[in-house]
Amino acid sequence: MIQNTKLTDSQYRKLSKIVYDTSGVVLNEKKYRLLVARLSKRMRITRITNASDYIDRLGRDEVEFAEFIDATTTNHTFFFRENRHCEYLVKTLDAALPLRIWSAASSSGEEAYSIAIQLLENNFSFTINASDISDSMLDQGRAAVYHKDKVKNVPKFMLHAYFQKGKKDWVDHVRVKPEVRQLVAFQKFNLLSDTPSDIYDVIFCRNVMIYFDKRTRQKVVDRLCRALKPGGLFFVGMAEGLHGLDHDLVSVLPSGYRKKTGVL
Ligand SMILES: C[S@@+](CC[C@H](N)C(=O)[O-])C[C@H]1O[C@@H](n2cnc3c(N)ncnc32)[C@H](O)[C@@H]1O
Known part of the structure; x- marks a missing residue:
């Protein structure tokens, strides 16, 4: 059939x-x-x-x-994918200030947990909202159990510090530890929906806009920018970029942007 x-x-x-x-x-x-x-x-x-x-x-x-x-969604992702963006956060943000982060189109959670463990490692205080249109991916994110292939890029010491090893039938899997899981809240959200204003310090919306046409990309960027605080950081996938779209962002690194503060 x-x-x-x-x-x-x-x-x-x-x-x-x-x-x-x-x-x-x-x-x-x-x-x-x-x-x-x-x-x-x-x-x-x-x-x-x-x-x-x-x-x-x-x-x-x-x-x-x-x-x-x-x-019909394409959910491929893995830990520490395009990690330059997260390294940029660690390098440039003040760990003393609490951060509100959004992993929009989070798929099964690898992006959100990758950010969480690196910020924990550097003593940041933060919460992460992880959202996706796919219920099955959100369930996987909440379960936080991953095949070892997905964590290949995680440095060994972080693997030991932030993951539990699977046993018996789960020997090829790891699970994100509860202290990391509790910092990431999963919630269904369609990127075509309206967003609240000025609430996030950082938004990741990576490797999803390649599936959209220009009209949808513009709509999504408008909405996500509205949700970003002035001066907040916005990251798209390395193969994406915001070429040809209108926005209030300045480029700070490849596929990484900062929302104008009104002074710029
Ligand atoms: C390839 S994954 C990206 C995962 C992660 N951000 C990364 O960069 O590895 C793309 C995700 O976008 C989600 N997606 C597609 N259309 C969406 C929409 N309109 N609203 C929210 N999520 C959407 C899919 O369900 C999928 O999980």
């Missing part, structure tokens, strides 16, 4: 419009196979055998709708 799932042009357009309208993720023709693979998985789980019935189901079943959107 999986291999045989085929979509008419109209079904493909309907499904990619649902994804675009809900998450901003663009699934153009090049992503046909990806969409079909993920749709097939949901059809197998829901035991629906044709795409047309599945599309009807999406129209009347909120839970399946959320599962479908979740299934």
Whole structure:
């Protein structure tokens, strides 16, 4: 059944419009196979055998709708990814001042915990909100259990200090220690939603805007900038950048920005 799932042009357009309208993720023709693979998985789980019935189901079943959107997200991430941004925080911010940090599009939490352990190591006081559109990723973040492959870039001494080793069936896994977990709160948040004003000192929104078109990127940047305090730091993925977008940010390092204070 999986291999045989085929979509008419109209079904493909309907499904990619649902994804675009809900998450901003663009699934153009090049992503046909990806969409079909993920749709097939949901059809197998829901035991629906044709795409047309599945599309009807999406129209009347909120839970399946959320599962479908979740299934269309790309969640790849790992500890200490693009760590220059976090090193910049440690180097330039005053550890005496409490920080409120947002890992927007946190996937399964590796980004948020990477920031947390490095700030703890340098005696910062802080809280981190980690958010994503995917419920399954948020659950993984809360569980904080990771395969050893995901922590390859974590320096050995930090691995010992901030992770518990798995035993028996979990010998290939580690778990973030409770003292780190308690500093990271996971919450569902769609980047297309409204944000409050001026509450974060630092926002990470990395490796998600590559899936958006320019219109959505502009909307997301506007909203995240609103949530950032004047003088606050904003990081996007190294392959992203804010080229061609309007914003109140000045570049401080590759893919790293500071919100203007009004004086600049
Ligand atoms: C590749 S991961 C990025 C993880 C991490 N920030 C990093 O740089 O490694 C992209 C994440 O963006 C999330 N995402 C996609 N569209 C979103 C939206 N509209 N609102 C919130 N999260 C979204 C996906 O669920 C996915 O977990």
